[in-house]
Amino acid sequence: MILSRKPVALCVVMMLLLGGLPQVWAQGLNARIDPVFNAFWIKFKAAIARNDKGGVADLTKLPFMLDGKDLDRAGFIKQYGSLFTPHVRRCFARVKLTKDQDAYEIFCGQQIFLFGKVDGVYKFTEIGVND
Structure with a gap:
């Protein structure tokens, strides 16, 4: 049961991280302007x-x-x-x-x-x- 939760949790974390990357990149350019x-x-x-x-x-x-x-x-x-x-x-x-x-x-x-x-x-x- 614990093994089946790890891949799901890992996928959720990855989706959250990747979903925020465009915003971070945009903030990075704005910070350099x-x-x-x-x-x-x-x-x-x-x-x-x-x-x-x-x-x-x-x-x-x-x-x-x-x-x-x-x-x-x-x-x-x-x-x-x-x-x-x-x-x-x-x-x-x-x-x-x-x-x-x-x-x-x-x-x-x-x-x-x-x-x-x-x-x-x-x-x-x-x-x-x-x-």
């Missing part, structure tokens, strides 16, 4: 959600390099719709951040959006190809 970056990220995501071109430009490293050209604020705002399509904006609403040394990144389809400090302030810095 710089609070200053987190404040930036909240503003950036809100500007994306509102489709606020000027707000996103304010949080972007300018000039912004796109296809080998440096875009000033007006140029960035003009290209905003091609950079932040409805699909990309939906992705921003649900995506998880990844920390890469001193920078952060998100993956939306074939694009990587990168964020880092510029003159001590967090900014959206570039878009790369997710290969």
Whole structure:
């Protein structure tokens, strides 16, 4: 009788431990997120959600390099719709951040959006190809 309870108890313990792992992993990333970056990220995501071109430009490293050209604020705002399509904006609403040394990144389809400090302030810095 005692032998039959051990496997059941072991299974229950394993299920409880494994069930809590995603939460522990998420807490681990949140613990590593710089609070200053987190404040930036909240503003950036809100500007994306509102489709606020000027707000996103304010949080972007300018000039912004796109296809080998440096875009000033007006140029960035003009290209905003091609950079932040409805699909990309939906992705921003649900995506998880990844920390890469001193920078952060998100993956939306074939694009990587990168964020880092510029003159001590967090900014959206570039878009790369997710290969």
